[in-house]
Amino acid sequence: xxxxxxxxxxxxxxxxxxxxxxxxxxxxxxxxxxxxxxxxxxxxxxxxxxxxxxxxxxxxxxxxxxxxxxxxxxxxxxxxxxxxxxxxxxxxxxxxxxxxxxxxxxxxxxxxxxxxxxxxxxxxxxxxxxxxxxxxxxxxxxxxxxxxxxxxxxxxxxxxxxxxxxxxxxxxxxxxxxxxxxxxxxxxxxxxxxxxxxxxxxxxxxxxxxxxxxxxx
Numbered sequence: 001x002x003x004x005x006x007x008x009x010x011x012x013x014x015x016x017x018x019x020x021x022x023x024x025x026x027x028x029x030x031x032x033x034x035x036x037x038x039x040x041x042x043x044x045x046x047x048x049x050x051x052x053x054x055x056x057x058x059x060x061x062x063x064x065x066x067x068x069x070x071x072x073x074x075x076x077x078x079x080x081x082x083x084x085x086x087x088x089x090x091x092x093x094x095x096x097x098x099x100x101x102x103x104x105x106x107x108x109x110x111x112x113x114x115x116x117x118x119x120x121x122x123x124x125x126x127x128x129x130x131x132x133x134x135x136x137x138x139x140x141x142x143x144x145x146x147x148x149x150x151x152x153x154x155x156x157x158x159x160x161x162x163x164x165x166x167x168x169x170x171x172x173x174x175x176x177x178x179x180x181x182x183x184x185x186x187x188x189x190x191x192x193x194x195x196x197x198x199x200x201x202x203x204x205x206x207x208x209x210x211x212x213x214x215x216x217x
Contacts, residue, residue, distance in 0.1 A: 003029040005117050006117070006121050007031050007108050007115075008020055008023060009120065010032045010049060011045055012044075012048035013045075014164065014179050017171065017178075018167045021171055021172060022171075029059070033063075034061060035063075035104045037068045040081075040185075044182075044185045048179060051178045064111060086183070088193055088195065092128075092129050095183065101130070105120065105141055105145070113149040118152045119154050122155065122156075123157075124157045124160050125163060126163055135160075138157065165207045176213075189214050189216045191215070191217065197215060
């Protein structure tokens, strides 16, 4: 029987690692896609992504370019400039990237249709506060993409009922150390001070699992 092929939208982080591991356990053939938007942390993130994808032995990574500099304004968004990056005490809403999932899904849907694939997968978690992560948005996008591309486009979110702590507890930990979640990297290391580093630290602590991450501070 032919395995279902899935385009998995991935970053370098824990959620994407858990997503790919989940899809592989389900028997899917995973085609990973990374959408490069020109954000400051992407070179380090992409390096990490290639390392752990290699360990999981999935298909070759496809990189799609979708630069957001012209969309995010002439003054520059924190994700582009590195100024006023949301810190450890900031709320989740502080790390909002305008239109993030809309941009990612649009590119991935066209890529999938061009390769004869009908299913996209994202590593969205429970409690995501943004409008472009809701079931209503994803259902509407699926309908829109299907109409635009002339091919059924469905969206899987197998982690959507899970917190990051649950993700850490339920995912094989062998390659956690290779994942990358920071939005203010120090060289190749997690800064240890940003919103995403704080989220990562907390998830490991609540899961009762030793955090293998090398933080700069």
